[in-house]
Every structure is written in structure tokens, then in C-alpha cells.
Amino acid sequence: MNKRFDILICGAGMAGLSCAALLATGAAREKLNIRVIDAGHEPVFDYKQDVTLRVSAISAGSMQILETAGAWAGIAAARVFPYREMLVWDSRSVVDSPETLHFNAAEFGLPELGVIVENVLIQQVLLQRLRELGVEVQFETRVSDVQWLDGPTAIRAENGQKFTADLIVGADGAGSRIRNSASISVSSWNYPQHALVTHVHCAKPHRGIARQRFLANGPIALLPLGGDRVSIVWSTTADRAEAALASSDAELSKTLTRISDGVLGELTVDGPRGKFPLRAQIAKEYVRQGLVLVGDAAHCVHPLAGQGVNLGFADVAELTDVIAAALKNGEHPGDLPVLRRYERTRKGANATMLYFIDGINRLFLTKAPALTRLRATGMRLFNESGPLKRRAVRTALGLNGL
Numbered sequence: 001m002n003k004r005f006d007i008l009i010c011g012a013g014m015a016g017l018s019c020a021a022l023l024a025t026g027a028a029r030e031k032l033n034i035r036v037i038d039a040g041h042e043p044v045f046d047y048k049q050d051v052t053l054r055v056s057a058i059s060a061g062s063m064q065i066l067e068t069a070g071a072w073a074g075i076a077a078a079r080v081f082p083y084r085e086m087l088v089w090d091s092r093s094v095v096d097s098p099e100t101l102h103f104n105a106a107e108f109g110l111p112e113l114g115v116i117v118e119n120v121l122i123q124q125v126l127l128q129r130l131r132e133l134g135v136e137v138q139f140e141t142r143v144s145d146v147q148w149l150d151g152p153t154a155i156r157a158e159n160g161q162k163f164t165a166d167l168i169v170g171a172d173g174a175g176s177r178i179r180n181s182a183s184i185s186v187s188s189w190n191y192p193q194h195a196l197v198t199h200v201h202c203a204k205p206h207r208g209i210a211r212q213r214f215l216a217n218g219p220i221a222l223l224p225l226g227g228d229r230v231s232i233v234w235s236t237t238a239d240r241a242e243a244a245l246a247s248s249d250a251e252l253s254k255t256l257t258r259i260s261d262g263v264l265g266e267l268t269v270d271g272p273r274g275k276f277p278l279r280a281q282i283a284k285e286y287v288r289q290g291l292v293l294v295g296d297a298a299h300c301v302h303p304l305a306g307q308g309v310n311l312g313f314a315d316v317a318e319l320t321d322v323i324a325a326a327l328k329n330g331e332h333p334g335d336l337p338v339l340r341r342y343e344r345t346r347k348g349a350n351a352t353m354l355y356f357i358d359g360i361n362r363l364f365l366t367k368a369p370a371l372t373r374l375r376a377t378g379m380r381l382f383n384e385s386g387p388l389k390r391r392a393v394r395t396a397l398g399l400n401g402l
């Protein structure tokens with residue numbers, strides 16, 4: 001049987017689910033018939049289990065968006081780990097040098113710079129919220145064929161189900177089937193790095209400070225979890241990441257202690273491990289008649305600045321505002337002029353962030369002596385720059401629109 005919707009969201013990751021919750025919470029809720037479909041199994045968060053591998057640094061701006069979606073209270077009540085300060089330094093220098101970048105929530109009148117949250121927890125609370133709002137999310141429903149017609153778009157899933165909708169939201173991640181089916185091309189490049197992710201126990205207290213040390217092959221981030229534990233994201237060569245994945249707990253603990261310069265004393269591996277290839281990618285178009293891309297389907301950035309899903313949340317906040325305004329004016333949410341308003345705001349903002357992050361990664365990977373000297377001077381000047389530093393941090397925290 002063919003199921004007909006106003007809006008079909010393909011992908012129940014953090015971007016797709018938050019998009020559905022914002023649409024179903026806002027003023028447009030009465031007017032829209034929404035469905036979410038996803039290829040995978042329903043994600044399950046169990047607070048009795050240890051912290052899961054995939055965590056994200058969630059900015060103050062994203063917390064506000066999740067609050068509007070009616071999900072933040074549930075997430076915060078379950079398990080989040082705030083960080084109030086952040087230190088970023090170069091391995092050619094030491095953590096307490098004048099070149100170390102220091103960010104403090106108090107400078108921005110905030111209780112914290114952000115929080116570390118498990119991805120699966122965000123998904124679970126959004127799913128609960130969607131159940132309350134009466135929006136159905138269908139798992140194990142992988143999009144296989146898409147027919148872009150003049151009227152509503154027809155989608156066929158691998159399980160044989162058929163859907164039609166006036167607006168398709170492509171929230172199906174970096175390899176987006178929706179984006180590819182519309183022949184939307186991307187600019188993309190692989191980084192010479194993979195991210196090795198694990199959790200460790202640290203001998204010295206982390207004091208709610210997120211830390212990042214830039215090494216010759218990429219940064220190691222130490223993100224505060226509960227107790228004396230931190231989540232590690234180590235961007236390094238594919239070979240090193242592979243070796244780290246295969247090494248014993250004792251060997252990996254020794255390596256992580258050494259490359260973090262003992263900033264948190266001895267580190268002891270205390271959690272699962274995973275390895276992720278890193279790439280930058282940006283879709284050349286975000287919208288077509290009846291189609292819009294959000295989250296990683298539209299853009300992927302290097303994780304060094306913890307911006308990926310924060311950009312995705314900013315996308316869905318903008319898109320749902322544009323749709324609500326269009327409905328109020330009697331316009332159709334799937335029409336190209338409406339969707340272009342979203343594209344105009346988000347495409348430039350995401351590209352600026354992507355190239356900024358890419359530039360930082362390249363600057364720290366360079367071995368040219370002149371550039372490494374310039375980098376040290378630049379970090380010291382940035383630290384002392386006042387308004388420039390505040391503006392950059394407010395953008396990273398997603399606060400500029402608030």
C-alpha cells in the first residue's frame with residue numbers, strides 16, 4: 001500500500017529526529033502529516049549500562065534547539081557531562097604556556113561551554129518525544145528507489161513499502177541515498193587521518209575541562225565524562241589508528257598517556273574502542289523542488305572542533321522556522337522559493353565552518369618551520385584578541401543567533 005505524507009524525513013539520526021520533533025512541536029503541527037523512516041534498528045539507551053562509545057560535544061545553541069523540540073529536559077535528566085573550560089595547545093609547547101588557547105564559560109556568562117552527551121541518548125529522548133507527539137518513526141525501512149516526479153515524490157523501501165510525500169527531508173547521513181538519487185554532487189576530500197575513539201580513566205581529576213593537544217598527525221581530544229574518566233578522540237594516520245585498535249589495553253593506555261603529555265596523569269583504557277575515517281564533504285545544492293538536505297547529508301566536517309551535529313541542529317532549526325513561516329503565509333513547504341530561504345542561510349554558514357576547521361587541521365599538520373612559528377604567534381595573539389576571540393567562540397557555541 002502507498003502511504004502519503006506532507007513531509008517524509010529519511011534518516012532517524014540526531015538531525016532527522018530533531019527535525020521531526022521541531023516540526024511537530026511548532027505552530028505548523030496541525031497542518032502537517034509527518035513520517036520518519038530509517039534503514040537501521042531502533043537505537044536503545046540504557047542508563048544502567050556504561051557510557052556508550054559515540055558521544056558528542058553539544059553546544060549551548062544546540063541545547064536551546066533541543067529545548068525547543070521538547071527534548072532537552074529528558075536528555076539532561078538522564079546523563080550529560082558539562083565542561084566549563086577548554087584548553088587547546090600545540091605539542092611543540094606545554095599546556096600552561098601563553099600560546100595555549102583558554103576558553104572559559106564565565107567569559108560568556110554561561111554556566112558551561114557545552115556538554116558531552118551520548119548520541120544514542122539524544123536519539124532515544126527525541127524518539128520518546130515523537131511518540132508523545134504522535135509522529136511515527138519506522139525503523140528497518142531502507143530507501144532503495146526514489147522517483148522525483150513533477151508532483152509528490154515516490155519512495156520505495158527495500159522492504160517493499162511505498163511512500164509519497166510533497167517534501168522529502170534527506171537526513172540520511174554522509175552517504176545520503178536521497179542526495180545521490182537527485183544527482184546532487186558534493187565537494188569532498190579524505191583527510192589523511194582516522195579518529196580513534198575510546199574512554200579512559202585518568203589519574204588526575206579533569207575538573208570539567210575539555211582539552212585538545214595538537215600532535216604532528218592530528219589532535220587528541222580529552223572530553224570530560226563522569227568521575228575521573230574522559231572520552232578520547234585521537235585523529236591520526238590510518239596505520240596508527242589501526243595499530244591502536246589492535247593493541248592491548250596496557251599498550252594503548254601507555255600511548256595515550258604519552259601523547260596527551262601526561263596532562264591528566266596516567267590514562268587507563270576503560271571502555272570500548274572504534275575507528276572512523278575522516279572526510280570533509282559539502283553538497284553543492286541543499287534544495288530542489290520537494291527536496292531538502294540537512295545534517296551530514298548536506299555537510300561533514302573534521303571532528304576537531306566538535307561541530308558536526310551542532311551544524312545539523314542549526315540546519316533543522318532554520319528549516320523548521322522557514323517552513324512554519326511559509327505555512328503562515330499560505331505557501332507550500334516543498335516549494336523551491338521557500339526551501340531556497342533555508343539554503344541561503346545554512347549553505348554559507350556551513351561552508352564557512354567547514355573551511356575554517358579544514359584550515360586549522362592543515363595549519364597544525366604543516367611541518368614548515370615558518371608556518372609553525374607563525375602558528376604559535378597566531379595562537380598567542382588570538383588568546384589576547386578579546387572581541388575576535390569572543391566572536392569566534394560565540395559562533396562555535398551556536399550563540400550568534402540567540
Ligand SMILES: Cc1cc2nc3c(=O)[nH]c(=O)nc-3n(C[C@H](O)[C@H](O)[C@H](O)COP(=O)(O)OP(=O)(O)OC[C@H]3O[C@@H](n4cnc5c(N)ncnc54)[C@H](O)[C@@H]3O)c2cc1C
Nearest residue numbers: 011013014015039057143172173295296306307308309310
Ligand atoms: C569521531 C567523531 C567524533 C564526533 N564528535 C562530534 C562532536 O563532539 N560534536 C558534534 O557536533 N559532532 C561530532 N561528530 C559528528 C556527528 O557524529 C555527526 O555530525 C552526526 O552524527 C550526524 O548526524 P545525522 O543525523 O546528520 O546523520 P547520521 O547520524 O549519519 O544519521 C543518518 C541516519 O540515516 C539512516 N539512513 C542511511 N541511509 C538510509 C537509507 N537509504 N534509507 C533510510 N535511512 C537511511 C541511518 O540509518 C542513520 O540512522 C563526530 C563525528 C565523529 C566521526
